[in-house]
Every structure is written in structure tokens, then in C-alpha cells.
Amino acid sequence: MADIVNLLLLDHTDLRDDGASARLSGRRAAHLLDVLKVAVGDVVSAGVRDGRIGNATVIDINGRNVEIALALERDPPPRFDVRLVLALPRPKSLRRILQGCAAMGVRAVYLINSWRVEKSYWDSPLLSPVSIEEQLMLGAEQGRDTILPLIECRRLFKPFVEDELPGVAAESPEMLRLVGDARGATNCPAAVQRPVTLAIGPEGGFIPYELEKLQEIGFAPVRVGTRALRVEHAVAALLGRLMP
Numbered sequence: 001m002a003d004i005v006n007l008l009l010l011d012h013t014d015l016r017d018d019g020a021s022a023r024l025s026g027r028r029a030a031h032l033l034d035v036l037k038v039a040v041g042d043v044v045s046a047g048v049r050d051g052r053i054g055n056a057t058v059i060d061i062n063g064r065n066v067e068i069a070l071a072l073e074r075d076p077p078p079r080f081d082v083r084l085v086l087a088l089p090r091p092k093s094l095r096r097i098l099q100g101c102a103a104m105g106v107r108a109v110y111l112i113n114s115w116r117v118e119k120s121y122w123d124s125p126l127l128s129p130v131s132i133e134e135q136l137m138l139g140a141e142q143g144r145d146t147i148l149p150l151i152e153c154r155r156l157f158k159p160f161v162e163d164e165l166p167g168v169a170a171e172s173p174e175m176l177r178l179v180g181d182a183r184g185a186t187n188c189p190a191a192v193q194r195p196v197t198l199a200i201g202p203e204g205g206f207i208p209y210e211l212e213k214l215q216e217i218g219f220a221p222v223r224v225g226t227r228a229l230r231v232e233h234a235v236a237a238l239l240g241r242l243m244p
Contacts, residue, residue: 006141008046021069029066047146076146080105081195087114087202091124093232102139108150113157116202161213169197177219182228184221188241
């Protein structure tokens, strides 16, 4: 029997009319054939996007195509109830961050502008819907999840923080509002059992004006240790500390 650490994640368009079988080609079939070296009768973990999780049994291999039968009997893991407000990082970092957020089950990511964000980052092809979905799918496979985070892009800092972010951070009356700041005096809380909206700035952090605007709507500066971290490391460290 072959098994995988990752989840074989299917889209509804992959399914046959019966909803219980699929024919795979491309990246996922190549992984099954070349990495896992599956044979007919082997079973792998599988799930359908926005749906349930279970097993897929290989029922036929035809060239580079793999036929599978699905038995999906359980729900995906509960969401990590965090809305991440992230100053747009460099594209290479963004790819890893998106995968990590999907693997951890983050509910939503708002990519925003900041004074220290390079304007060229907004022209990256990685921000196309197709590219974003590809990274999220890879992350969800790693985290054995079927539900992808919501991704929103906001190119104007002040209108977002003044007009939209207060509503995002008020989706739950118990919402905790935090902003990562290596110069902050308070350590980030650990194993939080309530919803969180977490803001993380670019390399070098938010400028004082931006921190002030966030604090005006209730965001408390927090840190993890005393070291200044790269954005992707700060995201991982803060999210990891917050996870219940």
C-alpha cells in the first residue's frame, strides 16, 4: 500500500459524473507515478476542494493517467481562525507564505501596501489568481486540508486601514487584534483560543505612522523574542505561537 504525507487534493472539475471517481493527469498523476510509484490497488489520502477527506484507491493506470475511486468519510480539519493582514512581501517570500498559510488553515490573507513595500512587487505574475491558487493548493495538500484561505489585495494602505480593516477585525466580538513589531514590549500570546486579526509589516516593519493608524483601531504591538526576523520567518513564528 502506498501512502503520502500530503493530501491528493482534487477539484470538483476532476470528478466524474458519479462524484466518486476521477481521472488524473499532469502534476498530481506524475507525483503518484514517479514519486509514490503507485500500482493498481494502492491507497492514498485524498480530498475534494471545499469538501471532505478520505482515501483514493488506484483502479487503473493508462500511460501517464491515473484512475482513482474515492471514499471520503470525514470533514477537513477546523479552520485556524486568523485573518492575516500582510504588507506585500517580495515574490519569492510570498510564494512560501501563501503555501504556509494554506497548510496551517489560516482563514484569510489581506495583502496590503505599505511605505516600505517595493512598487514592483505589485506587478509580480505571482499575484495572478491562477498563481495564487496554485500556491494555496500546494499548501493545502501539505496540511491535509481542502479549504483554501481567502486572498484579498489592497493597494492603498490608509483607505484599507480606516474603512475596511475595522470591519474585518470586528467579525467576531472576541476578536484579538495584534500587529507584529520587533520593537514592541509585549510578547505575542500563545495558544490563543479566540479569533485573531494579525498585521505583519514588510522588511523593516511598518513605519511609525502606519503603526499609529493600526493602534488607533485597537491593534496591540507584539513580538516573538528580541530578534528582527525576515517577513516569512516572522509570519511562521507568530502564526505558530498563536496556534491553539
